Amino acid sequence: MSVPSTTPRPVAANSVWPRLEPLLPQVTKPIQYVGGELGAVVKDWAAATVRWALMYPDAYEVGLPNQGVQILYEVLNELPDVLAERTYAVWPDLEKLMRAHGVPQFTVDAHRPVRDFDLFGVSFATELGYTNLLTAIDLAGIPLLAADRTDADPVIVAGGHAAFNPEPIADFIDAAVLGDGEEAVLEITTIVREWKAEGRPGGRDELLLRLARTESVYVPRFYDVDYLPDGRIQRVVPNRADVPFRVHKRTTMDLDAWPYPRKPLVPLAETVHERYAVEIFRGCTRGCRFCQAGMITRPVRERSITTVGQMVQQGLEFSGFHEVGLLSLSSADHSEIGDMCSGLAEQYQGTNVSLSLPSTRVDAFNIELAQELSRNGRRTGLTFAPEGGSERIRRVINKMVSKDDLIRTVVTAYTNGWRQVKLYFMCGLPTETDADVLEIADMAHEVIKAGRAATGSKDIRCTVSIGGFVPKPHTPFQWAAMERPEVIDGRLKLLKQAINADRSLGRAIGFRYHDGEPSLIEGLLSRGDRRVGAVIRRVWENGGRFDGWSEHFSYQRWVDAAAETLPAFGVDLDWYTTRERDELEVLPWDHLDSGLDKDWLWQDWQDALSEYEQDDCRWTPCFDCGVCPAMDTEIQIGPTGRKLLPLTPVNGLKLPTGAQQ
């Protein structure tokens, strides 16, 4: 019995596994560093011509489910001569041990050192991953500053929504891609493959130049930023011939042609989401003025009901997940969402598969859909996002919901058996006063009163969830001043008191909030310029890690670092956050083209201030935001009129068919 009967783990030639393994018993949740998940791919290093390391700069439990990385991982690995592996942020306990034992940042797939790859792609859904980027670069043994890197270092490419203003990390990355990644990574791969095949002419510099010439890869080092004496930007101009003045975002058209992920990764450790997620469309033109995602992903491109159906079936069969998420920025808006939900609910009735729709639309239709989806008996909470407390502020942010609509919708939910609804709000919106926020309390009280009256039961609850507003680049609010954290916290306190002013109603209302301080730092990072890089670096040097985690985030560390570094440039934290910009100010991201016409954005900002609402271009004529003509794209929506193909969910065991990778 003492003869080991199991197959030893295959160890790749350049693997750090033998050095990493002894460290793992000493850290928390070692399983997250082990790799080998269902869906993971390990390829022969020598046989690949272009090698990508892809990172989600947060812990495995947050990063693994990320769709963006999963999609790019699969798209790249489908190419025979390309190899893509994943890496995630390591927790401080392992970081310390890795430094002590000289173990570099590694991929979880074959545990290869990140520095060995040609490209290091990092996905930024949020700016709070910037300090983790620095940890990864440093642990990898790559020079922190792009300017110090040599041909032996990978090209570091940032992507994801935050890459629409990568200026704060411009010194640390070599390139950034704005927008959809599917075709962008293939194009970058082609350029790297050719350059390598030619014998790497001109070294790193030439490669970066070739990338920049595509006009859709931003290479910060080829642009100079000049400042005015008062600290504002004078201009951003290319410092090389051949480099475009503006870099354009990427848009993947025809989502049916890109049905990824097909082989979703099944995590080994517990993660934030354990489900098969399908994007049912990209883009959103509802025009909420605070929503960067809605602005930068235009126009709306739907995936057809038939493709969604097929993806769900194949994704579940491959992975064994029991939950399906129909993802998008506003899922109830898909032109065939009704048929899609009822069709899927029917197909999976009587199985353990549950369906979810992360929709926050405030109307009865949403409840109809939720009812379809809960056919299998699982009733998850319902969430609505009025975002603003008063009708006035909702006109400012262009969230067209009346109080009556909201109450009617929530009461419908209660009468249909839901006992708990969540209401999402923001605090610190432009033009907001205490009164706007206090109306949230009235709204919540009326919801409970109406709910009790309609159901005759005291057993109903609602939760008010509220966070600080952060103005984002490429939105009409990009010019707005942020509110100070003290003001935000004060309003949240008033709101809490107002909710609890009525004891009986207050007991039925949960209150969850994010305080103002982290939002201020997010604001610094989202609208920062290259000078903010010094703050990020200082915070990181002082131990800043995992800023998206409240237990790791230190507001004081950011405030101190800003105070130490920014005065040298004649600016400060407030200058970046609580200062309103004027129309003519050159914004740090003006040379990065999201397609939105700056004049249109300014007009929309003025409309916000005068409380004028803007309709959705899917149902009313084009309102000339600029995206479609600038990007040569168009709205792609149904209805296709087709129905879900009848698919029989597979039963029984899934046995291997051919050779496994």
Added chain:
Amino acid sequence: MAFSQGFTPHPKISYASAAPTGVASEAEYLEIGLREPVDPAQLQVALDNALSPGLDVLDAVVAAGGSLADRIGASRWRMELPEVAPAVLAQAVAAFTEAEEVLVERMTKQGRRTFDSRGAVVSIDVDEGSATPSVASAVPCAILEMVVRQVTPSVRPDDVLSGLRVVAGLEPPVAPKVIRLAQGTLTAQGVIVDPLDADRDGAAIGGR
């Protein structure tokens, strides 16, 4: 896989005395409930295929009844102690064996607990020369093999190591490598019997 009834159905699966984190194992057992009867041999292949390399499903049998946990009375462990001379280890083991009781401490979910690490140890031997360490190296490496009964609170290999520290001041300079070699029913002769044997019915299902 079968799911429990109720508001939040969960899969019917239970693990019997899983090895502690950071410990290798050649013998883990679990019980799962299925929705319908399947061929155990095919189940073994399907499960093995879905799991990571290194997590190998070796065999599956149809449970004839009774609980798996009841059939797990003891485990055989092997512990490699790099940079510890076998003679030093042998001395410590002798002291440990002589003791009636060796109290050790460990943090558990319920807080710090003190318990006996000696009583549950059925046998403990220094493996002299016969075995080679799993990683060849020039430094000495003492190897320990032991059979430990399943008790509450559980006595794990690291507790026995703590026990050796208590009785003989043994302080391994490097973290030991621990592997579970077998677990199952303990016979009067001190032999561990594969807990699935009772279900195998003589027929070779799963094909070893």
